[in-house]
Structures are given as structure tokens and as C-alpha cells.
Amino acid sequence: MYWEENIETAEASELKKLQLRLLNQTIKQAKKSPFYQNFNLNEVGSLEEFQEKVPFTRKQDLRDQFPYGFLTTDLEKSVRLHSSSGTTGNPTVVFHTKKDIQEWTNQVARCMYMIGMRKGDVFQNTMGYGLFTGGLGFHYGAEALGALTIPIGPGNSKRQIWFMETFGSSVVHILPSYALRLYSHFEELKLDPKSLKLKIFIIGSEPHSEEMRQQIEQLFGVKAYNSYGLSEVCGPGVGFECQHQCGIHIWEDYYLVEIIDPQTGKVLPDGEEGELVLTTLKREAMPLLRYRTGDLTRATSNKCACGRSHIRIDRIKGRADDMLIINGVNLFPIQIEKTIMGIPGVGKNYLIEIKKENYMDKLYIKVEVDKEIFEGTLAGLTQLQNRITEELRSEITVSPIVQLSEPGSLPVWEGKAKRVNDLRDK
Amino acid sequence: MAYHLSIFVENKPGKLENITKILSEKNINIYGIYVASAGEFGVVKILTNNLEKAYQTLKQEGFTVSKRKVTIVLLPDKPGEMHKLLTILSSNNINLEDCYGFVLEAKAQAAIVLEAEKYPLIEDVLHSKGYKLLPAEKLEEL
Numbered sequence: 104m105y106w107e108e109n110i111e112t113a114e115a116s117e118l119k120k121l122q123l124r125l126l127n128q129t130i131k132q133a134k135k136s137p138f139y140q141n142f143n144l145n146e147v148g149s150l151e152e153f154q155e156k157v158p159f160t161r162k163q164d165l166r167d168q169f170p171y172g173f174l175t176t177d178l179e180k181s182v183r184l185h186s187s188s189g190t191t192g193n194p195t196v197v198f199h200t201k202k203d204i205q206e207w208t209n210q211v212a213r214c215m216y217m218i219g220m221r222k223g224d225v226f227q228n229t230m231g232y233g234l235f236t237g238g239l240g241f242h243y244g245a246e247a248l249g250a251l252t253i254p255i256g257p258g259n260s261k262r263q264i265w266f267m268e269t270f271g272s273s274v275v276h277i278l279p280s281y282a283l284r285l286y287s288h289f290e291e292l293k294l295d296p297k298s299l300k301l302k303i304f305i306i307g308s309e310p311h312s313e314e315m316r317q318q319i320e321q322l323f324g325v326k327a328y329n330s331y332g333l334s335e336v337c338g339p340g341v342g343f344e345c346q347h348q349c350g351i352h353i354w355e356d357y358y359l360v361e362i363i364d365p366q367t368g369k370v371l372p373d374g375e376e377g378e379l380v381l382t383t384l385k386r387e388a389m390p391l392l393r394y395r396t397g398d399l400t401r402a403t404s405n406k407c408a409c410g411r412s413h414i415r416i417d418r419i420k421g422r423a424d425d426m427l428i429i430n431g432v433n434l435f436p437i438q439i440e441k442t443i444m445g446i447p448g449v450g451k452n453y454l455i456e457i458k459k460e461n462y463m464d465k466l467y468i469k470v471e472v473d474k475e476i477f478e479g480t481l482a483g484l485t486q487l488q489n490r491i492t493e494e495l496r497s498e499i500t501v502s503p504i505v506q507l508s509e510p511g512s513l514p515v516w517e518g519k520a521k522r523v524n525d526l527r528d529k
Numbered sequence: 530m531a532y533h534l535s536i537f538v539e540n541k542p543g544k545l546e547n548i549t550k551i552l553s554e555k556n557i558n559i560y561g562i563y564v565a566s567a568g569e570f571g572v573v574k575i576l577t578n579n580l581e582k583a584y585q586t587l588k589q590e591g592f593t594v595s596k597r598k599v600t601i602v603l604l605p606d607k608p609g610e611m612h613k614l615l616t617i618l619s620s621n622n623i624n625l626e627d628c629y630g631f632v633l634e635a636k637a638q639a640a641i642v643l644e645a646e647k648y649p650l651i652e653d654v655l656h657s658k659g660y661k662l663l664p665a666e667k668l669e670e671l
């Protein structure tokens with residue numbers, strides 16, 4: 104059941120005690136970095152005291168301190184560097200000591216064990232290897248678990264399917280948008296993915312809705328588990344859904360979790376939606392204190408049916424900077440996905456476009472139709488179009504212009520899907 | 530009873546041409562085409578001499594396509610015949626989803642393709658009025 108039973112099922116009070124001890128170690132370690140030297144950081148007596156005294160760290164701080172400002176050790180002690188490319192300005196770089204890699208690996212292995220992956224499973228990792236943490240992070244975790252690991256990387260769908268078929272891949276790590284695209288290649292090959300040994304999909308790296316998860320589970324005949332991580336604090340393995348699929352457990356022996364009001368910075372109680380803030384508790388090369396992830400979610404500390412005491416967060420609603428404002432109404436792309444993916448007749452890809460027309464924002468939603476259930480009448484299509492329009496209107500309170508598209512006609516992406524195209528002048 | 534194909538298309542230049550190109554490359558003969566549009570998108574109905582081959586070909590090319598039942602009625606190619614036919618259908622409360630025609634022999638015989646919700650009522654009505662219907666197998670050898 105558990106990779107590390109004692110820590111995974113520890114009583115909440117024990118976890119809190121452990122966190123405080125680790126937190127003080129982390130503060131001590133962080134003070135060695137040029138960035139945290141600027142703050143007057145001292146040992147804290149409680150988590151509350153920590154929240155009162157320690158300011159947030161932001162992504163911009165990581166960029167401003169490029170490249171070594173957060174590094175606490177000699178560079179020789181680091182064994183790995185990962186980086187996420189910024190669209191503007193400096194990239195963020197993250198260093199890892201040998202111990203950091205070991206701990207990261209342990210987190211990923213713990214996550215994989217939690218969802219039922221075992222030695223003997225064949226793990227196909229379709230995420231990009233390289234600077235992106237989704238490749239190597241999962242790779243190390245799967246090997247530590249003892250699974251046969253196929254480091255195939257992204258792309259070349261025919262080859263992906265060939266490996267799945269030939270080596271009986273049972274666990275696949277995949278972008279949710281790519282999973283749907285891969286299915287159409289199965290269709291082309293007239294091969295039913297359910298006839299393969301596929302058992303578990305690990306999906307993550309891009310926000311996706313419950314509806315999309317269910318679609319993936321039905322198409323492939325697998326259980327799909329949501330994976331959460333960010334390269335600033337290590338990468339994947341920060342948190343995972345357990346087999347009960349009722350929220351993402353974040354490992355509290357590795358992270359201190361806070362949810363804050365993104366406007367005021369005030370710490371919010373359990374159950375309220377806000378921005379996820381993480382403090383690393385075991386990182387050596389680059390500890391981060393109260394790091395603002397930008398991800399919006401809610402948290403609950405209630406014990407889970409799986410027996411684990413570690414805090415759970417909701418699936419990520421989006422990043423604070425993903426929020427769209429359409430004629431003054433706030434909405435998240437994930438709300439649109441959730442709505443359209445729940446409607447029969449909708450295919451596997453969609454695109455959101457926002458344009459300015461006559462000084463008004465216009466929201467265009469391009470939706471591919473499902474060719475399997477096309478019955479061939481214009482009336483059926485206009486009904487589908489009207490239903491999508493109506494259901495979106497009631498979900499997001501903005502009236503969209505819904506355009507039906509041919510399957511396979513909307514753009515596809517090699518990496519993370521970029522489904523929002525904001526064409527308004529900024 | 531016969532079938533034609535219904536294909537979902539976006540309303541963009543070249544879409545129809547793409548379909549006819551694919552079919553002509555496979556040596557499939559098109560008898561009639563009908564386009565029903567709802568602005569940004571529409572459906573193209575196509576009657577061919579080889580339903581199965583056309584269907585499989587288009588499907589393989591990634592088109593969203595389905596087969597629809599139609600009734601093909603033979604009419605003398607002269608003024609007033611079409612009106613007579615439509616009057617009979619409307620007086621029997623039969624609505625048409627599509628209706629298009631093609632001439633089989635100039636000034637002698639035309640074929641009208643009717644797609645109606647009320648199937649097989651439409652065929653019973655036409656039979657009772659003495660119309661001749663074109664069966665599916667005849668399409669292969671027109």
C-alpha cells in the first residue's frame with residue numbers, strides 16, 4: 104500500500120512537529136544564499152511565526168537572481184541543473200545536489216507506488232528529457248521503484264504505439280492533450296488501446312479538467328492520475344493523486360503548504376480558493392521559502408480514505424496569470440474545457456480565441472467534432488453548436504461564438520498545449 | 530432505398546474540391562452533390578456509384594463522414610413533374626432534409642434524391658402513386 108508507511112500515514116500533529124524541525128534546518132540553509140542573506144532570517148518557534156516573519160519569494164526573484172543568487176552551496180556540490188525557459192527575460196535555473204536528486208527521486212517513487220505502480224511494470228515516459236524536469240524526474244523515480252523504464256521522450260506517435268504494443272507498457276507518463284492526440288493514431292492504425300497492457304496513465308504538466316481525465320480513462324481503458332510539480336522546487340513528485348482520485352496529496356515532509364489570497368497575501372483557511380505557496384523542507388542546493396507558485400487551488404487537511412494524512416489540493420484551476428478577462432468578466436480556460444468536454448459529440452481538441460471587435464471582447468471557441476458520432480445532418484450539428492454555446496454561457500456568463508471544426512484541423516503542439524490565443528492588443 | 534454520404538465540412542475555399550479530387554483519384558463517379566450550410570460550417574451530401582469505396586476512402590482521409598438513407602425517385606424530365614412530386618410529399622406531411630436531382634437522359638428521365646425523416650413512409654407513398662424508385666444496386670451501373 105505505502106512506499107514509506109510511517110511518514111505517509113503519520114498523525115497530523117507529528118507531521119507538524121517534523122515540519123517545524125525541517126523548516127528551521129531549511130532557514131539555516133537558505134541563509135547561505137546571496138538572496139536570502141538580505142533578509143534577517145532567524146529560527147522560528149512555530150509555523151505561524153514563520154508565516155508572520157518570512158516574506159514571499161516570487162518567480163521574478165528567481166529571474167532577477169539569475170544564475171547563482173539562490174545557490175547555498177559551492178557550485179562543485181551541485182550535480183544537476185534544470186531550467187525553465189521564460190518567454191521574456193532570464194530563464195529560471197534550479198540546481199540540485201546529489202542529496203536533492205535522491206530526495207526528489209524518492210518523492211516520485213512514492214507517488215508512483217501510491218497509484219499502484221510496482222516493480223514489474225513497464226513504464227513509458229513520453230515527456231521531454233533535458234532541461235524540462237518531467238523527463239528525468241520521472242525516469243529516476245521509476246527506476247528507483249524498479250520498473251522497466253523506457254525513456255522514449257515525446258513525439259513520433261507511431262513509434263510510441265509500437266513500443267506500447269511490443270513491450271507491453273503498463274504505465275505511461277503523458278501530457279493530457281497529447282494522450283487525446285495519440286488516440287487518433289490508434290484509430291488510424293485500427294488498434295484498440297484497450298487490447299494492450301495499458302493500466303495507468305500519469306497526466307500532468309498542463310492544467311486539465313476532470314472531464315478530460317475521464318475521457319482519457321474511457322478511451323484507453325486506464326486509470327489516469329493527476330501529477331503535480333514545478334521545477335522551481337524540484338519538478339514532478341511534489342504531489343500526486345492517490346487511487347481515490349480525490350485531490351492531490353502534497354508531501355508535507357517535503358513541503359510546507361499555504362494557500363494565500365493572491366491580492367492581499369493573507370493566509371487562507373482550509374477549503375478556500377487561493378494561490379498555492381510552497382516552502383521546501385529538504386532542499387539543499389536551492390531552498391525556497393514561501394514560494395508563490397502562481398497556481399490557484401484549494402487545500403484540505405482532512406484525512407484521506409487512502410489512510411494518508413498529507414494535505415490534499417484540488418486540481419489546479421489555472422495559474423493566476425491564465426485568468427482571462429472578457430468584457431470585465433473573469434474566467435479560466437479550464438472552465439471552458441470542463442464544459443465542452445462534457446458534451447457528447449465534442450471531439451478531442453479545441454481552441455480559445457479572443458478578439459477585439461467594435462471595442463468589445465469577442466470570445467471564439469473552436470471545437471472539433473467527434474467523427475465517431477457524427478450522424479450526418481446539418482440539424483444535428485447546429486443543435487450541437489447551440490448546446491455548446493448555451494452550456495458555456497451558463498458556466499462562464501459570457502456569450503461565446505462557437506465554431507465547429509473538422510477533426511484534426513485545429514493546431515496540435517509538440518509540448519504543452521497552447522489553447523488560448525489572445526489576439527487583443529495588449 | 531439507397532444511401533448517400535454526408536460529410537462535415539468547414540466553410541472554407543477548396544474544401545469541396547478536396548473531396549471531389551479524392552473521389553476522382555479513386556475512380557469514383559459522382560452523380561450528385563448537395564451542400565447545406567449553416568454559415569461557418571455545413572454538410573456535403575454526395576451520391577456516387579460506389580458507396581462503400583467512397584465511404585472508406587473519405588474516412589481514411591480523415592473526413593467526418595456518415596451514410597444516410599435516401600430515396601431516389603425517377604421522374605420524366607419535363608415541366609411540372611417536380612412540383613407534382615413535392616405536392617404529394619407535403620400533402621403526406623413528409624419533410625425533406627435534402628433534395629437534389631440529376632438528369633439521367635436529357636428530355637426523358639431525371640432522378641431526384643430525397644432524404645426524409647419519415648422513412649420508409651416516403652417510399653410507400655411514392656409507390657402508391659405509381660412512382661418508380663431507383664434501387665441502390667442500380668447506382669453502380671448508371
Ligand SMILES: [Zn+2]
Pocket residue numbers: 345346347352407408409410411
Ligand atoms: Zn489519498
